[in-house]
Amino acid sequence: MTNLGRGTGRREDGVRRPRRKAEETRDDILAAAEILLRKKGLTAFSIANLAAELKMSPANVFKHFHSKTALADAICERHVVQMIGRFQAFDEPIAAPERLVIAVRRLMETHLADIKENPYLFEMLVVVSEADLPSGRHYKQLIENLFANLVRHGIETGVYKCTEDSAITRNVGSAFASVLHPVFLMRADEAELRERCDGLAALVNAALQNPLAK
Amino acid sequence: MTNLGRGTGRREDGVRRPRRKAEETRDDILAAAEILLRKKGLTAFSIANLAAELKMSPANVFKHFHSKTALADAICERHVVQMIGRFQAFDEPIAAPERLVIAVRRLMETHLADIKENPYLFEMLVVVSEADLPSGRHYKQLIENLFANLVRHGIETGVYKCTEDSAITRNVGSAFASVLHPVFLMRADEAELRERCDGLAALVNAALQNPLAK
Numbered sequence: 001m002t003n004l005g006r007g008t009g010r011r012e013d014g015v016r017r018p019r020r021k022a023e024e025t026r027d028d029i030l031a032a033a034e035i036l037l038r039k040k041g042l043t044a045f046s047i048a049n050l051a052a053e054l055k056m057s058p059a060n061v062f063k064h065f066h067s068k069t070a071l072a073d074a075i076c077e078r079h080v081v082q083m084i085g086r087f088q089a090f091d092e093p094i095a096a097p098e099r100l101v102i103a104v105r106r107l108m109e110t111h112l113a114d115i116k117e118n119p120y121l122f123e124m125l126v127v128v129s130e131a132d133l134p135s136g137r138h139y140k141q142l143i144e145n146l147f148a149n150l151v152r153h154g155i156e157t158g159v160y161k162c163t164e165d166s167a168i169t170r171n172v173g174s175a176f177a178s179v180l181h182p183v184f185l186m187r188a189d190e191a192e193l194r195e196r197c198d199g200l201a202a203l204v205n206a207a208l209q210n211p212l213a214k
Numbered sequence: 215m216t217n218l219g220r221g222t223g224r225r226e227d228g229v230r231r232p233r234r235k236a237e238e239t240r241d242d243i244l245a246a247a248e249i250l251l252r253k254k255g256l257t258a259f260s261i262a263n264l265a266a267e268l269k270m271s272p273a274n275v276f277k278h279f280h281s282k283t284a285l286a287d288a289i290c291e292r293h294v295v296q297m298i299g300r301f302q303a304f305d306e307p308i309a310a311p312e313r314l315v316i317a318v319r320r321l322m323e324t325h326l327a328d329i330k331e332n333p334y335l336f337e338m339l340v341v342v343s344e345a346d347l348p349s350g351r352h353y354k355q356l357i358e359n360l361f362a363n364l365v366r367h368g369i370e371t372g373v374y375k376c377t378e379d380s381a382i383t384r385n386v387g388s389a390f391a392s393v394l395h396p397v398f399l400m401r402a403d404e405a406e407l408r409e410r411c412d413g414l415a416a417l418v419n420a421a422l423q424n425p426l427a428k
Contacts, residue, residue: 168413184395200385210421212424
């Protein structure tokens with residue numbers, strides 16, 4: 001990688017062009033990579049092809065993303081943040097236990113839709129969560145925040161009797177791993193998943209409505 | 215595979231030898247395969263090597279097991295049955311909630327010990343559970359039975375207030391997926407797993423002691 005970045009910022013005729021902000025170049029690379037990856041998947045994808053598509057040198061792409069995995073991680077990061085954003089809003093009259101059921105179900109259904117409609121994107125989610133990459137950890141944190149908000153709302157409205165505690169929130173999130181974790185969803189039967197999702201929500205709701213839960 | 219089984223039952227000098235029972239041959243193949251697989255892992259393993267080790271023709275091995283995966287499945291089946299057998303016995307004075315904590319923890323620790331001591335065996339468990347093979351499904355069923363017994367004991371002793379129902383048992387099992395499923399255990403941090411295991415058991419115990427759980 002000794003020629004890393006060589007030739008950038010200067011045209012072949014030797015005239016200096018205005019430097020594009022690194023941020024913009026990074027965004028262009030990401031957008032093109034996402035299109036390619038959604039179409040062809042991680043296995044068929046290469047930085048060389050991406051660079052050709054962008055009319056950039058592979059070295060220039062490499063300056064921004066050091067590997068296919070780093071690109072997949074950045075794409076998943078955007079996807080995950082957008083996805084979770086959609087689950088934060090609730091109509092006020094819904095009671096906490098029902099909110100929990102709805103939130104988990106929505107999240108699971110979003111994954112199931114991705115499996116069908118964007119299978120290569122979902123495959124990337126599996127890779128980043130298996131490899132414990134930043135976007136996978138961030139997704140876990142966002143899910144934990146989502147559950148923390150649901151539990152807090154339940155306690156404030158007097159429906160949940162448990163102690164408000166980050167350990168409870170983490171355990172609630174872990175209890176749903178088999179219906180929310182990409183690794184599990186990929187191979188599971190949809191009807192079974194829906195039944196399990198509602199069953200787990202009922203179990204967790206019973207726990208949270210018991211002052212024993214701490 | 216046209217020469218399947220050719221040469222068995224008849225020695226090269228043409229003298230007929232007494233046929234060994236198929237069951238015995240199958241056991242020999244399994245025992246040798248387990249030794250090889252525990253030592254070298256599924257990737258390095260081949261039926262050709264196994265046949266050489268057993269001084270059998272590959273075709274004869276193939277008569278009993280049609281693939282590496284079928285062999286891995288049969289080995290995991292034995293392992294899983296032995297493993298679960300060890301979790302059925304309990305000293306009488308232990309109350310249901312504590313039994314649940316102990317059972318889940320023991321099961322998880324057995325997996326963690328396997329990851330360290332028999333990594334290739336554990337790798338096979340991951341493969342069979344990912345591929346939804348019979349031994350993986352059997353393992354799931356045995357776990358469900360284990361939880362059914364724990365829940366029934368809790369109800370009979372008046373500690374668990376939930377309805378006795380196979381759906382509850384399945385949900386309890388699913389709630390522990392992130393500390394009991396081989397796919398999860400492989401990549402997880404041990405200290406985090408132990409904390410999560412105890413946290414999930416506390417959550418499930420709170421649910422089962424609530425008459426709301428159904």
